[in-house]
Amino acid sequence: MSLYQATASAPVNIACIKYWGKRDTKLILPTNSSLSVTLDQDHLRSTTTSRADPSFTKDRLWLNGKEDEIKDGGRLATCIAEMKRMRKELEDKSPNEPKLSSYNVHICSHNNFPTAAGLASSASGFAALVKSLATLYALPASPSELSLIARQGSGSACRSLMGGFVAWEQGTSPNGSDSLAIQVAPREHWEDIHALICVVSDDKKGTSSTSGMQRTVETSPLIQHRIRNVVPQRMRDISEAIQKKDFDTFARITMQDSNQFHAVCLDTDPPIFYMNDVSRTIIALVVEYNRVSVEAGGKLKAAYTFDAGPNAVIYAPKENIREIVEMIVNYFPQADPFKDPFGLFGTTGVQGGVVSGFNTAVAKQFAVGSVKGLIHTRVGDGPRVLGAEEGLLGPNGLPKTLL
């Protein structure tokens, strides 16, 4: 008996130009294009194993060891059905292929970071799901073609099918066939882009992205201005900045777009607040850090961005990360030692501090635990296919963790 199984991992992505608003909620078609940086899977990833077997009585999925219901007509069911449809096309063309499209699947997934906490778990999760099924089904599909399916799981997931710098082109077709991700540049083009994630809260958030953005589209006049007059130019400008490795422009646009995204949330009725006092303090620190550089005749050295939650992501060239960590730790003392994956601090550990000329009065010091943790990562590659030994399902088709 053959074992039909595949395992893949996929990265998180954090947008510089934010996706916020749908023109079609079922197909997940956005009201504007968006652009993100794919983060390194060595640090943050979803890993998913899919198995097809004639003995399985229904499609089942386990997420972090717990079974998740696959609701009829829901996003998971749609993605699985789309992947089976593509497999069926292949089987119709190659009659010798095993009829995997007619078998049920068991899917087991694990995120190595908090789920549903504004750390883009739905993005890496649906990308890993689609990649593992595409591998199981031996589909000859390109990353852009697979992005069409992942998009129907969660919009931002379509950008996690590629590494580097990725645009989601909103498209114009009512059936969504041109609403897909394309790679603006691979990670190798600009490997120097690093990211520091400040985990402010790892709780499940109050207003989901899905319901929040729908309310914005229905009630915010400001979002119409953003869609028509702001995002198209920003998409062109930031893509050019990436091609030229122009961090100053990249940083300026990234911060402006995060600000406008949170402005349209505030313009929603009733208003949506994703940032808190800690988030706003991180903005003040990055602004002051950049001011010191610019007033000395230099350029912007860091860019903050916030998704639908209070966690900050700070993008910066690698050489600045040490100063940024010291600055954050100065204002947000840490309970646990900084995990230093790039060896910036040697054996001494992090001492809080600020650069010379920094106005320390821009913020007050917070209590330990206000920023719960710092994750240093960088631009990364696209989904990876893993070996059989990394499979998450046991011989009986149930998660190994349940054995």
Ligand SMILES: Nc1ncnc2c1ncn2[C@@H]1O[C@H](COP(=O)(O)OP(=O)(O)OP(=O)(O)O)[C@@H](O)[C@H]1O
């Ligand atoms: N590994 C995974 N495999 C399949 N689905 C997943 C996986 N991880 C997360 N999801 C789905 O994504 C949901 C969480 O998405 P949600 O948008 O609420 O949070 P988030 O992605 O962390 O935040 P955001 O997208 O706003 O940054 C989970 O409840 C689950 O349905």
Ligand SMILES: C[C@@](O)(CCOP(=O)(O)OP(=O)(O)O)CC(=O)O
């Ligand atoms: C703020 C964002 O992170 C919103 C992400 O929204 P989701 O992709 O989670 O929404 P759905 O398509 O409804 O699943 C911005 C972004 O990633 O571009």
